[in-house]
Amino acid sequence: MTYNQFREAFHGLAILSIRDITKLFPDFDSRRLVEWQQKGYLKKLVNKWYLFSDITMNDFLRYRISNCLYRPSYISLESALSQYNLIPEGVYTIQNITTQKTVMYETAIGSFQYRNIKPCLFFGYHVDRSNNLPVLIAEPEKAILDFLYLTPWIKTVADLEGLRLNITEFNNSIDWGKLEKYATCFESNVLNKRFFLLKKLKQHADII
DSSP, X not given: OOHHHHHHHHGGGSEEEHHHHHHXXXXXXXXXXXXXXXXXXXXXXXXXXXXXXXXXXXXXXXXXXXXXXXXXXXXXHHHHHHHTTSSSSOOSSEEEEESSOOEEEEETTEEEEEEEOOGGGOOSEEEEOSSSSOEEEEOHHHHHHHHHHHOTTXXXXXXXXXXXXXXXXXXXXOOHHHHHHHHHHHOOHHHHXXXXXXXXXXXXXXXX
């Protein structure tokens, strides 16, 4: 197989795995991958995943890659909050929720963190198809709750203020009924305490 044949078959995926290759070409010689890396055509990421070197990188492609490298997973926490303009800073490390163990991958295109959560709490995400490739990302309400649940240093309203939440965007985009409904699913006293702090922050912001 020539590289051009390989590229034509898989370039639309942007990121691909050994499994993707062997499903289409069962007799594929994996030594070609080493050769094409040496020539700069491909980059190896982790877990037998590869990326075409000529792909233009953007946030949504990083999100797609993040979904692929460790499954099941969806974008959440500060990455999703930043995507929804609920916090001001961009986030270099792409942060995810998974039902597998917590891991961190350092790759040539960035860092990918996966935080463990119980299977019963693996919900509240959707498929974003606004780009060419589908991305699993938390709904804004679930991203907030995942963050509160997994962030032990949030103990006061001042801690939440340090996030510089965009209250205007929060009020415009957050379904408070959904937020409260999702919060009850956690059945967590710790989350309930942090959620109470969020309510106090919102109430304070609404009156100034």
